[in-house]
Amino acid sequence: MPSPSHHTQDLRIDSLHGRLFVRIWSPDRLSPSFDEAPIVLFHDSLGCVELWREFPARLAAVTGKSVVAYDRLGFGRSDAHPGELSVGFVGDEAERDFPALKDALGIREFIAFGHSVGGGMAVHCAARHREHCQALITESAQAFVEDLTLQGIREAKHGFQQDGQLQRLAKYHGDKARWVLDAWTETWLSPAFTDWNLEAEVQRLDCPLLAIHGDQDEFGSALHPQRIAQLTDGPSRVLMLGDCGHVPHREKADVVLQAVVEHLG
Structure with a gap:
């Protein structure tokens, strides 16, 4: 893979409930350009731009496309979330903050790339804005609430009770760290969230789909990418990565980058 050659720009945009932190990587350019569809990244439950x-940068270099990532409200350098996450928070992203991002940056066509719960958000955004979504990549995305997912979350919740663990999260989320952790664990473990799934949204998709998943993912089995790929109306491909856990873009970066390049043609 080529070494990254890019320009970055940080900015803040207004959303309904607060300001969002955004970073743009522009390959071999002095400023971002959205003449071609950028790749928009949706982070995971504990994630943010920095993570x-x-x-x-490598994605921008190998695809030649601008890459946009933002901290969801309550995460990273974005403003604090005004309350608790709703049961419909995954779908809410396609109705609230993502449209604000598109409008503020002047993005029309886009490519959605989401990791973990961000994969579910990418699915919602691709379905809700289907006339503008050129392609979709999900990575370690959950398509429904699986026992394995809940087991992994319970174990992670226990792990964060150990000394220093919450402080590690605070390095990226500041005084919002406790909210970030609780927003993940308490929402997913709530009985009200038991029936959540992506079925209706996936069935509305018609753009090319690449579903990436590690065979050692502690937060979801191979049923998730299979379910997503089987239900979509558009062309789809499942990429199962051997000896890989929940973060393929870190554990198998070269393979993921090459797969994205091939997916986007």
């Missing part, structure tokens, strides 16, 4: 690390 994508070097992946967006």
Whole structure:
């Protein structure tokens, strides 16, 4: 893979309930351009822009496309969330903050790439804005509430009770760290969330889909990418990665980058 050559720009945009932190990686350009559809990244339940690390720069380099990532409200350098997450928070992203991002940056066509719960958000955004979504990549996305997912969350919740663990999260989320952790664990473990799934949204998709998943993912089995790929009306491909856990873009970065390049043609 080529080494990253890019320009980055940080900015803040207004959303309904607060300001969002956004970073744009522009390959071999002095400023971002959305003449071609950018790749929009949707982070996971504990994630933020900084936790994508070097992946967006490498993604911009190998695809030749601008890459946009943002901290959801309550995460990273975005403003605090005004309350608790609703049961419909995954779908809410397609109705609230993502449209604000599109409008503020002047994005018309886009490519959605989501990791973990961000994969579910990418599905919603691709379905809700289907006339503008050119392609969709999900990575370690959950399509429904699986026992394995809940087991992994319970174990992670227990792990965060150990000394220093919450402080590690605070490095990226500041004084919002406790809210970030609770928003993940308490929402997913709530009985009200038991029946959540992506079925209706996936059935509305018609753009090319790549569903990436690690065979050692502690937060979801191979049923998730299979379910997503089987239900979509558009062309789809499942990429199962051997000896890989929940973060393929970190554990198998070269393979993921090459797969995205091939997916986008």
